[in-house]
Amino acid sequence: xxxxxxxxxxxxxxxxxxxxxxxxxxxxxxxxxxxxxxxxxxxxxxxxxxxxxxxxxxxxxxxxxxxxxxxxxxxxxxxxxxxxxxxxxxxxxxxxxxxxxxxxxxxxxxxxxxxxxxxxxxxxxxxxxxxxxxxxxxxxxxxxxxxxxxxxxxxxxxxxxxxxxxxxxxxxxxxxxxxxxxxxxxxxxxxxxxxxxxxxxxxxxxxxxxxxxxxxxxxxxxxxxxxxxxxxxxxxxxxxxxxxxxxxxxxxxxxxxxxxxxxxxxxxxxxxxxxxxxxxxxxxxxxxxxxxxxxxxxxxxxxxxxxxxxxxxxxxxxxxxxxxxxxxxxxxxxxxxxxxxxxxxxxxxxxxxxxxxxxxxxxxxxxxxxxxxxxxxxxxxxxxxxxxxxxxxxxxxxxxxxxxxxxxxxxxxxxxxxxxxxxxxxxxxxxxxxxxxxxxxxxxxxxxxxxxxxxxxxxxxxxxxxxxxxxxxxxxxxxxxxxxxxxxxxxxxxxxxxxxxxxxxxxxxxxxxxxxxxxxxxxxxxxxxxxxxxxxxxxxxxxxxxxxxxxxxxxxxxxxxxxxxxxxxxxxxxxxxxxxxxxxxxxxxxxxxxxxxxxxxxxxxxxxxxxxxxxxxxxxxxxxxxxxxxxxxxxxxxxxxxxxxxxxxxxxxxxxxxxxxxxxxxxxxxxxxxxxxxxxxxxxxxxxxxxxxx
Amino acid sequence: xxxxxxxxxxxxxxxxxxxxxxxxxxxxxxxxxxxxxxxxxxxxxxxxxxxxxxxx
Numbered sequence: 001x002x003x004x005x006x007x008x009x010x011x012x013x014x015x016x017x018x019x020x021x022x023x024x025x026x027x028x029x030x031x032x033x034x035x036x037x038x039x040x041x042x043x044x045x046x047x048x049x050x051x052x053x054x055x056x057x058x059x060x061x062x063x064x065x066x067x068x069x070x071x072x073x074x075x076x077x078x079x080x081x082x083x084x085x086x087x088x089x090x091x092x093x094x095x096x097x098x099x100x101x102x103x104x105x106x107x108x109x110x111x112x113x114x115x116x117x118x119x120x121x122x123x124x125x126x127x128x129x130x131x132x133x134x135x136x137x138x139x140x141x142x143x144x145x146x147x148x149x150x151x152x153x154x155x156x157x158x159x160x161x162x163x164x165x166x167x168x169x170x171x172x173x174x175x176x177x178x179x180x181x182x183x184x185x186x187x188x189x190x191x192x193x194x195x196x197x198x199x200x201x202x203x204x205x206x207x208x209x210x211x212x213x214x215x216x217x218x219x220x221x222x223x224x225x226x227x228x229x230x231x232x233x234x235x236x237x238x239x240x241x242x243x244x245x246x247x248x249x250x251x252x253x254x255x256x257x258x259x260x261x262x263x264x265x266x267x268x269x270x271x272x273x274x275x276x277x278x279x280x281x282x283x284x285x286x287x288x289x290x291x292x293x294x295x296x297x298x299x300x301x302x303x304x305x306x307x308x309x310x311x312x313x314x315x316x317x318x319x320x321x322x323x324x325x326x327x328x329x330x331x332x333x334x335x336x337x338x339x340x341x342x343x344x345x346x347x348x349x350x351x352x353x354x355x356x357x358x359x360x361x362x363x364x365x366x367x368x369x370x371x372x373x374x375x376x377x378x379x380x381x382x383x384x385x386x387x388x389x390x391x392x393x394x395x396x397x398x399x400x401x402x403x404x405x406x407x408x409x410x411x412x413x414x415x416x417x418x419x420x421x422x423x424x425x426x427x428x429x430x431x432x433x434x435x436x437x438x439x440x441x442x443x444x445x446x447x448x449x450x451x452x453x454x455x456x457x458x459x460x461x462x463x464x465x466x467x468x469x470x471x472x473x474x475x476x477x478x479x480x481x482x483x484x485x486x487x488x489x490x491x492x493x494x495x496x497x498x499x500x501x502x503x504x505x506x507x508x509x510x511x512x513x514x515x516x517x518x519x520x521x522x523x524x525x526x527x528x529x530x531x532x533x534x535x536x537x538x539x540x541x542x543x544x545x546x547x548x549x550x551x552x553x554x555x556x557x558x559x560x561x562x563x564x565x566x567x568x569x570x571x572x573x574x575x576x577x578x579x580x581x582x583x584x585x586x587x588x589x590x591x592x593x594x595x596x597x598x599x600x601x602x603x604x605x606x607x608x609x610x611x612x613x614x615x616x617x618x619x620x621x622x623x624x625x626x627x628x629x630x631x632x633x634x635x636x637x638x639x640x641x642x643x644x645x646x647x648x649x650x651x652x653x654x655x656x657x658x659x660x661x662x663x664x665x666x667x668x669x670x671x672x673x674x675x676x677x678x679x680x681x682x683x684x685x686x687x688x689x690x691x692x693x694x
Numbered sequence: 695x696x697x698x699x700x701x702x703x704x705x706x707x708x709x710x711x712x713x714x715x716x717x718x719x720x721x722x723x724x725x726x727x728x729x730x731x732x733x734x735x736x737x738x739x740x741x742x743x744x745x746x747x748x749x750x
Contacts, residue, residue, distance in 0.1 A: 323701040326708070513719070516712035523709045595716065659723035 003051045005084065006163060007076060009108065010092035011100055012059030013485050015120040017041075018150035019092060020056040023160065042084070047160045055084050061100065063107040063201055064234045066403050075210050077111060078198060088163065089115040095125035095132060096486075098253055099245045105141060106241060109170045110197040115143060116165055122147040123154065124486065131254040140248045143167035151491050173244045174237055176200050183226050190218045204233035264486045271363050281367055285454065288351045290447040292428075296343035300428075303343075304618040307336030311609075326522050329609040334518025337602025337619055338510050341425040346503045348421060352390055353498040357490035361386065366482055375462045376469025378402055379482070381411040385461060388418030389454070390502070392657045396664055406472050412664055413674050414464045416657050417650065419457035421506060422597040426648045427453050429601050433624055434641030456649050464677070506598075514602045517592050521603060524566035525610040533563040561610050574630075580647065580683070581640030581690035583628045590647075597653045639693035643686040651682035 008016045024043030041056040057073045065071035076084045089108050093101030098119070108115050119125070119132060138145045144165045148155030176184055176196055180203070188199035191211065202208070203223070208216040223230070271277055311332045318324040355361045365386055369379035377385075380402045387395035395415045402408040419427075431446050431453075438445050532539055536559040540552060547555065561567050562584075569591075570584030577587045585607045593600035601619065608622040617625070626635040636644075652658065652675050662671040695703075 319697075321698055321701050322705055326705055513716070516715045519708050519712040520716070523705060595720075655720060656723055662724060 001046070001049060001051050003053065004088065004163070005053045005055065005086045007055045007057055007084070007086035007089045008092060009057050009073060009077070009089055009104065010059060010120075011061055011094060011097065011104065013483065014059070014092045014094045014101065015150045016056055016059065016092050019090075019118070019120065019148065019156070019159070020054060022150050022153055022156045023052075024054055047163070050164070052163060055086060060104065062104060062234075062238070063111070064204060064206070066206065071207070071209075074201075074205075077108060077113060078201065079210070080194070086113065089113050090118055090159070090163075091115050092118045092120050095119050095121060095130055095253075096128075097483075098132070099242065099249060102141065102245055102249065103238070103241050106173050107201075109142075109167075110172050110174065110195075111201070112194055112198070114167045116146065116162055116167060117141050117143055118146045118148055118155075118159060120148050120150055123149040123152065124488070129255065133252050133254075136252050137249075140252065142170045151488075151494065172197065173248075174240055177236060180228070180233070183222060183228060186222055187219065190215055190222070200233070200237075203228065204230050204237070206230055264484070267487055268363070268484065271360065272366055277363070277367050281364060286443070286447075286451055288348070289451040289454070290444055291351070292344050292347050292424075292450065293444050293447040295347055299343035300340055303340045304336070304620060307332060307339065308618045308621075311336070322526065325526060326519065330518045330522030330606055331515065333605045333609045333619070334514050334521070334602040335511060337605040338425070338507060338514050338598060340619060341428065341598070341601075342503060342507060344424055344428055345421055345506050346499055348424060349390070349499045349502040350495065353495040353502075354490050356498075357488065357494055359485040359487045362482060362484050366484070369482075371462070372465075375465040376407075376410055376472075377414075377462075377465050378404065378407045378411075381407065381465075384411050384415050385418055385458075388415045388420060388461075390421055392416045392418065392420050392654065393660045396657065396660050399664065409665060409670065410465050410468045410472065412661055413468060413670065414461040416652055416654070416661075416674070416678065417457050417461035417464060419454045419649070420597075420654075421502075422510070422654065423453075423457075423648055425598045425601050426593075427645065429620065429623065430636065430641050430644050432620065433636040434638050453645060453649055456646075460650055460681075510596055510598045513595050514599055517595065517599055517603065518606050521566060521588070521592065521606045522610065524569070525561055525564050525607065528560070528564035528568070530563045530568070533560055536560045536563070557610070561607070566607070566610075578630060579690070580686045581628075581631075581637075581643045581694060583630055583635060585626070586635065586640075586644070590653075593653050595655050597648060600648070639690050642693055643690035646689050647682045647686040649682070650678055650685055652678035 008020055010016050020041065020043060024045050043054050043056070045052055045054065055076065057076060058070065060070045060073045063074055063077070065074045076082055076086070077089070079085060091101065091105040091108060093105070101119075102117075105115060105117055117137070122132075125132070132147075134145050134147065144162050144167070146155055146159050146162055148159055150156065174197070180200070183203060184196055184199045187193065187203045188196065191199065191202050193199040193202060202211075202219070208219055211219070222228070271280060311328045314332060315324060315328040318327060352361075355364065365382040368382040368386065372379060372381055372385075381399070383401065384395045384399045387398055392415055395418070396412050399408050399411040399415065402411055427450055431449050435446050435449050440448055528534070536556050540547075540555045540559055544552070544555060562571070566588060567584065570588045573587045573591070574584040577584075577590065582590070585604070588607055589600045589603040592603040604623055605619045608626055623636055624634070627633070628635040628640070658671060658675060661674060662668065665671060
């Protein structure tokens with residue numbers, strides 16, 4: 001079978017990832033806001049006996065990279081030795097900004113790569129009254145031009161068929177200025193560039209990180225000797241191309257109406273208004289958190305009761321013995337501790353998906369931008385911070401779009417403060433236990449506290465950024481140049497796919513960790529070597545003469561747990577966490593949730609299940625009934641609950657985030673500084689809260 | 695072998711497998727394979743362009 005590599009290239013937010021998904025059948029994350037793709041993604045599909053390897057590259061406005069994500073594009077397209085160097089490029093264009101897309105197409109063709117041109121979002125363009133003369137455009141571009149609407153799948157079959165099209169001879173639209181001809185020839189000799197335009201591109205790059213050190217040094221010397229300002233070269237090229245494009249495309253696109261701009265502009269007058277924009281955004285956040293509590297309640301009860309019933313039924317069904325205990329007290333209870341949160345996670349992602357699909361997320365980024373600058377963050381930090389509301393890992397990665405290293409580092413360091421979806425289960429369960437279910441100004445108080453926790457995450461991120469700004473003395477100011485996408489009706493299928501993917505990813509990803517941790521916890525909690533563990537029955541009988549049978553069973557279970565391996569570990573760390581209002585059992589939860597925050601609730605469910613004899617209690621009933629052995633008060637009272645909420649709001653309890661920060665910063669030093677700062681801050685906040693409220 | 699011994703053997707095996715899974719997952723996270731298996735939208739991660747923190 002013939003194999004062929006195809007690269008998808010285009011300006012940010014033209015629908016590359018949606019076309020990638022349509023062609024490959026994959027479900028790569030796509031969103032109606034720029035910067036969703038910050039690295040190359042690959043997928044394969046077969047069409048008419050040809051196996052295509054499709055490479056989805058990050059969005060770029062041109063071939064001169066200014067940030068790491070744009071550099072990925074340049075490296076793949078400029079270097080034939082690159083393992084992802086394509087045999088053909090599909091340039092995807094935005095019908096409303098055709099010139100800019102064609103500029104990118106021209107650069108790619110002049111690099112020597114065959115390319116076809118796709119105009120996406122054509123339905124929207126036609127509705128807005130844009131008429132594109134495709135035949136004329138094909139003549140100008142010397143290639144096949146296709147029209148698609150990737151969201152609905154329109155034109156995708158034609159695109160698949162056109163991948164075999166061989167573009168015609170291409171005449172360069174840009175002539176290298178005479179004054180640089182000699183320098184370009186020298187660059188060609190130094191780097192072995194394939195043609196003059198590739199040498200020109202190398203000469204006009206800001207960085208030459210991808211070149212061998214000796215070549216980069218020679219180029220630096222050449223630029224210095226010839227007083228070449230790389231930025232001036234880029235401007236010259238862009239201006240020359242736009243002049244050419246103005247002439248060539250004058251009759252290609254006819255804009256017959258301004259209806260589209262009017263609809264989006266009218267909405268934007270309200271949604272990004274300096275006052276009402278924020279009011280609407282906060283009202284929307286309030287709605288989301290009220291909905292999470294109100295809508296998910298019945299589902300949560302049903303799942304909680306369902307797992308309690310399943311544990312009791314399984315216990316009855318299986319013969320008595322250690323395996324029965326592992327299945328009912330360990331695995332079923334532990335897994336129940338994550339499944340119970342499916343409704344809340346799904347509701348959260350429905351709202352996030354709707355915001356992304358409709359184009360509103362770009363407006364949120366725009367609104368955030370104004371608030372970031374005083375704190376040492378660039379406007380470009382808004383995308384990572386907003387993404388952090390779902391998960392810190394892709395959010396940290398999306399900081400690659402920030403060209404300044406210090407701003408990028410600050411963004412990476414503060415993004416984990418944003419309230420990710422893994423914190424939601426802990427907030428939901430603790431708020432449910434310590435905040436009364438009443439109304440405050442007509443709103444659900446528990447929902448308001450949840451909203452407050454999200455605001456707290458933003459405040460912590462901005463405050464930490466300000467501190468880092470003072471420490472790192474950053475004075476560089478980069479600007480967010482954000483192209484607002486038009487508002488679109490969300491495609492229900494895309495929203496449902498996204499919610500399904502996120503929710504299943506959450507449950508299955510966390511589920512595997514929870515399954516493993518539940519088994520380990522159960523074993524550690526069921527075995528021990530101390531005398532009080534092995535002789536628990538005698539000791540309890542001796543210390544409590546006349547105790548009734550049910551109380552005796554409970555005391556024996558509790559005694560065994562306390563002196564098991566798990567209990568010994570918990571009691572060893574108890575002195576550190578006792579001032580925060582926690583007992584050793586909660587300490588076990590803190591340690592296990594270092595793997596992932598969402599593990600906390602299922603850990604507590606398993607630990608409390610091991611210490612009791614009643615299999616029919618739900619997770620929330622077990623947690624609500626638990627007594628702190630040190631204070632003799634409910635383990636989850638107002639003071640300890642607030643302390644726990646603050647601890648999880650600030651602590652870096654996520655192994656995957658630590659790993660990604662290490663990778664993205666390429667520094668153990670900054671990874672440890674972040675870990676120590678977040679954990680220390682969390683400890684202090686939890687300590688103060690408990691000591692003041694107890 | 696009686697039923698209880700078999701049950702303990704199964705539990706012991708599961709314990710070792712669970713421990714090995716967590717260790718392997720942690721090592722993978724730091725060594726560079728899949729950085730994230732939490733369904734966070736980064737399952738395609740292949741390569742990271744490192745930040746040059748030595749210059750900061």
